[in-house]
Amino acid sequence: MCREEASALSSLKPQLEELGVPLVAVVKEDIGTEIRDFRPHFAGDIYIDEQKRFYGPVQRRMGGLGFIRLGVWQNFMRAWRSGYQGNMNGEGFVLGGVFVIGPADQGILLEHREKEFGDKVDTADVLEAVKKIVPVK
Numbered sequence: 001m002c003r004e005e006a007s008a009l010s011s012l013k014p015q016l017e018e019l020g021v022p023l024v025a026v027v028k029e030d031i032g033t034e035i036r037d038f039r040p041h042f043a044g045d046i047y048i049d050e051q052k053r054f055y056g057p058v059q060r061r062m063g064g065l066g067f068i069r070l071g072v073w074q075n076f077m078r079a080w081r082s083g084y085q086g087n088m089n090g091e092g093f094v095l096g097g098v099f100v101i102g103p104a105d106q107g108i109l110l111e112h113r114e115k116e117f118g119d120k121v122d123t124a125d126v127l128e129a130v131k132k133i134v135p136v137k
Contacts, residue, residue, distance in 0.1 A: 008120065
């Protein structure tokens with residue numbers, strides 16, 4: 001389902017470029033053709049965090065019981081109806097997030113941590129946060 005969110009974020013790329021802000025994905029692994037299959041859905045650079053340091057000192061996970069949550073199934077059905085499919089390769093229980101990070105001491109301007117599988121960030125919130133970035137000269 002992260003492919004659905006990647007596509008939505010990629011739709012912002014022209015506006016991000018106009019504002020001088022790169023679109024970047026940090027993934028936790030590349031098993032088989034995972035990144036190659038993800039590439040058509042994401043218009044920015046993709047980096048692999050093999051040590052999973054970007055995921056924090058304590059990784060946020062949703063175990064197998066997460067599949068009994070109504071919200072997870074609603075998210076799955078939304079993505080499936082939109083033509084998105086995930087993959088079943090690798091470790092899929094780590095929850096992701098979306099961050100807008102400003103340069104220097106501006107820090108995190110938007111933090112969206114996935115609460116359950118398929119919990120997407122609002123792209124309007126992303127664009128609003130990006131507009132708050134003050135370029136460093």
